[in-house]
Amino acid sequence: MTIQQALIEKIRLADRPGANALLDAWATEHGYERLLAEILDPTLILIGEEWRSSETFTLAQVYVAAKVTEDVLNKIVDLRKPSPADQLPKGPVVIGNIEEDFHALGRRMVGTFLRTDGWIVHDLGNDVPAAEFVDKAQAVGARVIGVSAMMMTTARHITRVREEIDRRGLTGRIQLAVGGAVFRICPGLDAEVGGNGTAPDALGAADLFDRLWKQSVRKEAVA
Numbered sequence: 446m447t448i449q450q451a452l453i454e455k456i457r458l459a460d461r462p463g464a465n466a467l468l469d470a471w472a473t474e475h476g477y478e479r480l481l482a483e484i485l486d487p488t489l490i491l492i493g494e495e496w497r498s499s500e501t502f503t504l505a506q507v508y509v510a511a512k513v514t515e516d517v518l519n520k521i522v523d524l525r526k527p528s529p530a531d532q533l534p535k536g537p538v539v540i541g542n543i544e545e546d547f548h549a550l551g552r553r554m555v556g557t558f559l560r561t562d563g564w565i566v567h568d569l570g571n572d573v574p575a576a577e578f579v580d581k582a583q584a585v586g587a588r589v590i591g592v593s594a595m596m597m598t599t600a601r602h603i604t605r606v607r608e609e610i611d612r613r614g615l616t617g618r619i620q621l622a623v624g625g626a627v628f629r630i631c632p633g634l635d636a637e638v639g640g641n642g643t644a645p646d647a648l649g650a651a652d653l654f655d656r657l658w659k660q661s662v663r664k665e666a667v668a
């Protein structure tokens with residue numbers, strides 16, 4: 446039995462401690478960050494697909510899967526080593542789930558990976574109105590806002606963040622990163638909602654934020 450099959454079995458039985466023990470054992474050998482990217486992320490996608498297509502998972506089981514992932518995220522946060530004193534922190538960035546979206550896990554993973562990469566992350570949480578993203582970015586001097594949306598309906602609300610950035614004359618200065626399950630399955634949706642770029646997972650998010658930060662600096666220099 447693979448680790449993914451064993452994990453799914455524990456989730457079906459709502460055995461959260463059992464799932465945690467299994468994952469801790471794997472992480473001892475391979476690390477928690479690999480656990481997230483290689484085991485949990487694909488497992489959640491698979492559970493989500495089955496939940497939708499064949500209802501072989503109940504909402505309660507999906508909830509257990511989310512809780513187990515949260516447990517792992519909390520461990521990563523606890524274990525995170527502070528950046529070496531000689532390494533300058535990267536700039537402040539703002540992240541959150543768009544209005545009406547409550548799928549926190551992906552966003553929290555992105556936040557965890559960005560912090561590990563040295564960014565100062567201001568996480569506004571779930572269900573964040575467009576103006577709040579831009580208010581925060583202006584208050585902390587962020588050049589990148591990362592908006593997470595898991596569903597087609599909520600992804601469309603991201604256009605309001607784009608409008609808010611443009612209305613305040615911050616086009617180019619503030620770059621808009623977008624991501625979430627729906628962007629993985631709908632190529633081109635990122636541009637459609639006004640995003641400057643997307644990444645399929647938390648590992649890719651760190652590179653994307655680097656690229657968008659530099660893009661903002663360049664645009665400001667030529668303005």
Ligand code: B12
Pocket residue numbers: 486489490491492493494496497504507508511545546547548549550551552554555590591592593594595596597598622623624625626627629643644645646647648649650653
């Ligand atoms: C867990 C889950 C839930 C949990 C959420 C718990 C929590 N605390 O987060 C609960 C049970 C609450 C839930 C509720 C609902 N859900 Co739900 N859910 C899921 C599920 C199974 C997994 C989502 C998840 O956490 N994935 C794991 C994370 C790690 O992946 P991720 O979110 O994609 O994030 C990664 C990348 O996308 C990327 N990323 C994420 N954000 C960002 C941001 C930036 C800037 C960047 C660069 C990258 C990035 O990096 C992340 C890490 O690698 C998905 C299935 C799926 N295929 O995703 C359905 C899914 C998203 N849910 C769905 C639905 C329909 C719902 C409900 C409407 C169900 C209902 N009838 O009530 C509600 C809506 C709630 C709401 N308004 O938000 C649908 C959406 C369909 C659609 N495309 O429109 C999906 C796709 C299931 C399906 N196959 O039908 N859900």
